[in-house]
Amino acid sequence: MADVSLDLLTEWLRRFQSLVADNRVYLTELDSAIGDADHGANMDRGMAAVVAKLQEAPPTAVDDLFKRAGMTLVSTVGGASGPLYGTFFLRLGTSLGAESSVTAEALGAGLRAGLEGVLQRGKAEAGDKTMYDALAPALDAFDGVAAGGGTAAQAAHAAFEAAVAGRDATEPLVARKGRASYLGERSAGHLDPGATSTALLFQALDETLAGSAAAE
């Protein structure tokens, strides 16, 4: 079972950036319904900055890749998504070593460290209608496949499917965190923008790893 290389992980972030750019208007529309109409602009600004940073100087190791991505998000996004996605990647980077590749298990553990960071910052619980509702099931699915001996690609695919299901499950929820919570009952009937961008994150990972060495 091949490890996931630094190149592939870099490609993951690039692909996430391009999915975010493609969905900028859609994410902002979702945020218009129950927030302040900026989630697309925020994520796009942040990921464009991440890709630019990586262009300037290629990452030296997997920890460097994610720490720099996280720091760039923290310092360019603002809003709720900046600290949350930023902390997510910072913790992921910190949990990894200065390696040139990671195993599926190590990646899973790193992602979970990221999730812990999100929880620490945002204090969301399951069902609060936030990105947590896509992130948590995605990681559970990832770990399940990885623990059962699946490849990173298989784990990523399962994570993507779980993130999508988690995203879709936010629709009927009444928000209890973030701006959508101000709407009370009126927040029900809309997808959470952050859960939707989180599903894109796992779509990017799935697409990156599918058919790669990590799928073997």
Next chain:
Amino acid sequence: MADVSLDLLTEWLRRFQSLVADNRVYLTELDSAIGDADHGANMDRGMAAVVAKLQEAPPTAVDDLFKRAGMTLVSTVGGASGPLYGTFFLRLGTSLGAESSVTAEALGAGLRAGLEGVLQRGKAEAGDKTMYDALAPALDAFDGVAAGGGTAAQAAHAAFEAAVAGRDATEPLVARKGRASYLGERSAGHLDPGATSTALLFQALDETLAGSAAAE
């Protein structure tokens, strides 16, 4: 040939008030196109006040009728139409005596005194696209009929027709006075609101005198 009674002249102003009220929205629409969207509101406010004033205390004589109407317009309308219509009626009243009726000739002379007042205040010339362009031909027509021995009703009918023609002739004009002048060439292609309310004034006179004693 019967003189025009104070009652009929009072009825003239009442009828003008009701025509203005009916055309309030229309006059404002005309003023929206080349002015500031208030001519209907201005004339309606003023004539309602005139009718209310006459209700409070009936006019004692023809001069009293028009002087009070003029003063009320001056003190309730504002804008361009307040001083212009106000001065018109003030001068008309001043030119008449404390009589209970007027001859067609005296009425014509009084109207002309009113026109002089409008000219003095507004300094408009023929073709400037103002109320003058309806008022002047109306008075010429009135005097022509009256001088030829026609009744006041016949004179009023001729004046109304001339006022309508004068009003319609303002449409292609480029305004040189009033707010419409700010539009330059863009003022062409629209009726002048003040000329339109002036046509209503003569419509009211025509309708009041037709079939009355003054028509004999």
Next chain:
Amino acid sequence: MKKLINTPDGVLADSLAGYAAAHPEVRVDPENRIVYRATPKEAGKVAVLSGGGSGHEPLHGGYVGLGMLDAAVAGEVFTSPTPDQVQEATKTVDTGAGVLHIVKNYTGDVMNFDMASELAAAESGVQVETVVVADDVAVQDSLYTAGRRGVGTTVLLEKIVGAAAEEGRDLASVAALAHRVNEAGRSMGMALTSCTVPAAGKPTFDLPDDQMEIGIGIHGEPGRHRQALAPASDIAQLLVEPILADLDFTGAPVIAMLNGMGGSPLIELYLMYGEVAKLLEAAGVTVARPLVGNYITSLDMAGCSLTLLRADDEILRLWDAPVVTPGLRWGA
């Protein structure tokens, strides 16, 4: 029509009532629709009075106070006040030194103020001088027309002349200064949207989503021409160029006002001022005193206007003098 009002006909009375409640430092005569200083000026000083149609707030009521106006007379929305109102205010503010009328150049305003000063002179012997502000370069000036509209320069003039009156100058000197300021000021405006006159109930003109009006006044009248929506930098050019073409603004300190029409937020007005400032600098114009905000508005119209005033040391000193009004305040 979406407005925070009770009834279209009650807008002026209701708004004046709120103004009185919000500003104990002024006194409102609700019947005559006149705003006075709560503490009148000392006897022997020239009184400065202005007025006009409503819908331009803070003009004029917002400029009543120390160092600016003694009274503001409010007409209906976009309709000049009547001679009676103006005469009443004129009699009340006169301390014996005479009264300056500041009138924006519109047929209705000029006629109503003229009638008022005739009445004031005849009935109460008050000495009245009048300055008619006519500064809008969007309007061609000629002997045969109504002349230029009075717009943004009015605000600057009320401030400067108010300071001169506060110093105790006599009526002739205050009036002469007013004429000098009027001749040194030029304005140009544009609109992104029409305003809606409450009594009319709908926008005065229709403006497609991709068009703007250039050369508008402050009464919702359409402008000189309509053109495709453009970036702020182009709009700045459309405002600056005709003003600089009309009067030389180099070689003197300039007061520049970037004014909002009522519906444009401050973030956009500052942005516009930035574009204007760049062009003025490139043209060799020195802005000594900038002013950005909603000072002479047109109800809820989105858009802005630029006013430049060619100043000198005296005018700048008067500009900097203390002013304490709801709409303009500094130095005290």
Next chain:
Amino acid sequence: MKKLINTPDGVLADSLAGYAAAHPEVRVDPENRIVYRATPKEAGKVAVLSGGGSGHEPLHGGYVGLGMLDAAVAGEVFTSPTPDQVQEATKTVDTGAGVLHIVKNYTGDVMNFDMASELAAAESGVQVETVVVADDVAVQDSLYTAGRRGVGTTVLLEKIVGAAAEEGRDLASVAALAHRVNEAGRSMGMALTSCTVPAAGKPTFDLPDDQMEIGIGIHGEPGRHRQALAPASDIAQLLVEPILADLDFTGAPVIAMLNGMGGSPLIELYLMYGEVAKLLEAAGVTVARPLVGNYITSLDMAGCSLTLLRADDEILRLWDAPVVTPGLRWGA
């Protein structure tokens, strides 16, 4: 989208450039998007800093100056600034006496300011205290939600706390006052129209011509409910009632702010204040200091909000103290 802008992404930078050109009394750091006083506060005095998303002008940049803020940190439109920006401003304004952060209660703002104070404490040893303003009665407060939004009370708090810092009080005392003011303030807002976020290019929500939103915040988020357009007197009731139901405002002097959301003209705001003042008087509430105008806006949204602050002699004295900022100015 009709706006006086160049490009949607350039709005903030361009507007800050114009702000800098218009106000030599402040200094703008364009890279970090921070507004500072041109003349920093004397050493040894607590510095007061605020910030948040842009689009609420004059908040916060317009409140930088003597007697109010030392720095304002601007995020993108409706997006909290980043920790780096806040940390940079914090380090710059600290005179050794520590820095008070005034943060409006939004998840993003709270997280970014938290990270900034962690960084500031760790890296530069600056002592930071934070007050999180949470005054919007339209939002239900509970342990399990994000809590109330921070809206109008922010303006009043920045003024009052700024005056206290200017007096030379220490950080603990300034922070305690800030918490006290926050607990004494309540707000409620409504909208006639949605705003349009430049980067989104169209209105955040659709509101039919005969409907209004009640309980909106300042970010274009829809309100708690939608209802038929109503007269100003009814709207006043919809604002006053939930505020008075939430806190007792009788028996103390009250500071009342009737705030415009950016697209409503002053004539309407005064009218609304008149309606509000009547209701407050009937409810036995004594308004000691009224304030009417655009102070904390939501881009070009039409609508208004009401803020009441239960004051006392100390708070009133600090309110009356001199303030010299582009957005609020008196006493000097």
